[in-house]
Amino acid sequence: MIAAEYRLAMPLKRKHVLVAIAIAAIIFVAGIVYTASHTPGAENGSINVVATFYPLAYFASEIGGDYASVASLIPYNTEVHSWQPSTNDMLAASNADILIYNGAGIDRWFEDSLLTAINTTGKLVVETAAGLPLIAGSEGDPYHDHDYGSEHENETAESQEVQDHGLYDPHTWISPALARQQAQKIYEAFVQLDPSHSAYYEQRWALLSEKLEDLDQAYALNLSAKTKSTIFVTHGAFGYLADRYDFEQVSVIGISADEQPSASAFAGIVDLMVERDTYVIFLDPVYEDKYANTLKAELESRTSHTVTILELYLMLGPVNGMDYFDQMEANLLNLKLGLGVP
Numbered sequence: 001m002i003a004a005e006y007r008l009a010m011p012l013k014r015k016h017v018l019v020a021i022a023i024a025a026i027i028f029v030a031g032i033v034y035t036a037s038h039t040p041g042a043e044n045g046s047i048n049v050v051a052t053f054y055p056l057a058y059f060a061s062e063i064g065g066d067y068a069s070v071a072s073l074i075p076y077n078t079e080v081h082s083w084q085p086s087t088n089d090m091l092a093a094s095n096a097d098i099l100i101y102n103g104a105g106i107d108r109w110f111e112d113s114l115l116t117a118i119n120t121t122g123k124l125v126v127e128t129a130a131g132l133p134l135i136a137g138s139e140g141d142p143y144h145d146h147d148y149g150s151e152h153e154n155e156t157a158e159s160q161e162v163q164d165h166g167l168y169d170p171h172t173w174i175s176p177a178l179a180r181q182q183a184q185k186i187y188e189a190f191v192q193l194d195p196s197h198s199a200y201y202e203q204r205w206a207l208l209s210e211k212l213e214d215l216d217q218a219y220a221l222n223l224s225a226k227t228k229s230t231i232f233v234t235h236g237a238f239g240y241l242a243d244r245y246d247f248e249q250v251s252v253i254g255i256s257a258d259e260q261p262s263a264s265a266f267a268g269i270v271d272l273m274v275e276r277d278t279y280v281i282f283l284d285p286v287y288e289d290k291y292a293n294t295l296k297a298e299l300e301s302r303t304s305h306t307v308t309i310l311e312l313y314l315m316l317g318p319v320n321g322m323d324y325f326d327q328m329e330a331n332l333l334n335l336k337l338g339l340g341v342p
């Protein structure tokens with residue numbers, strides 16, 4: 001009996017082992033098949049990247065090159081502050097390998113309504129502004145209903161609570177130095193997800209990084225010769241440039257771009273422009289020009305100066321064939337005019 005049981009037990013044990021090996025082999029083969037069909041850069045596949053808006057999508061394309069398929073959720077040259085995702089946007093995001101957002105409050109919907117609605121297993125989620133030295137904005141501040149004259153502009157905001165209430169200036173990508181740090185996080189995501197092409201990504205990142213560093217140096221060098229201290233803008237999106245290159249930004253409608261300026265705010269800005277002897281108003285073409293035109297009319301009726309309205313791009317999409325770098329270079333030329341660089 002004992003021997004018989006023993007003889008029976010042996011084949012059963014062997015059977016179990018064989019079944020286990022077979023299952024392992026199936027999982028292994030399935031894993032290879034799955035991996036092959038999802039290997040970024042494999043013949044029929046590429047890394048599927050979904051970014052919240054243009055500059056991040058642009059950096060991802062520059063780094064990912066032939067191995068990346070990049071989409072932007074917010075359509076190009078659309079107002080970003082009040083945008084909300086649709087069901088199709090959720091679907092696009094749920095098919096992504098890498099999800100990229102800015103953070104600092106500009107694409108809050110990404111964390112609040114998108115990340116909570118999709119399965120992020122196996123995806124890399126990149127918050128590009130994480131860890132950046134953010135400066136405070138004035139949005140929602142009951143004591144400063146617009147930016148002009150706000151002494152808070154260049155202060156570093158201290159608390160998480162401040163960030164939660166959207167009081168950081170979110171326009172980090174407009175400063176080449178911060179944009180470079182944001183792009184670096186995108187580069188690191190590509191290498192992490194697809195290490196077999198790390199040399200390719202490294203080479204492209206090195207080029208992008210150098211271009212952003214050169215741009216930062218060009219801004220610093222050119223703007224160091226400024227003879228004026230203040231730029232006057234409709235939408236206060238240039239705080240990080242002001243912070244880095246040592247000038248002041250005075251804005252009509254502040255950080256969030258959907259506020260209504262008061263008559264007294266206008267009068268205050270006109271006074272300040274006269275005081276600072278500055279007759280240039282900056283405007284991003286994405287936004288309406290009614291505030292710039294009102295400011296120009298009031299200033300011209302009070303002084304004998306001709307007031308010039310110049311474009312200052314937010315890099316929210318290609319404009320007239322100009323990409324991120326072209327717009328940043330055009331901005332520098334106009335900033336030189338506005339800040340009185342001889």
Ligand SMILES: [Zn+2]
Pocket residue numbers: 081171235237255256257
């Ligand atoms: Zn903005």
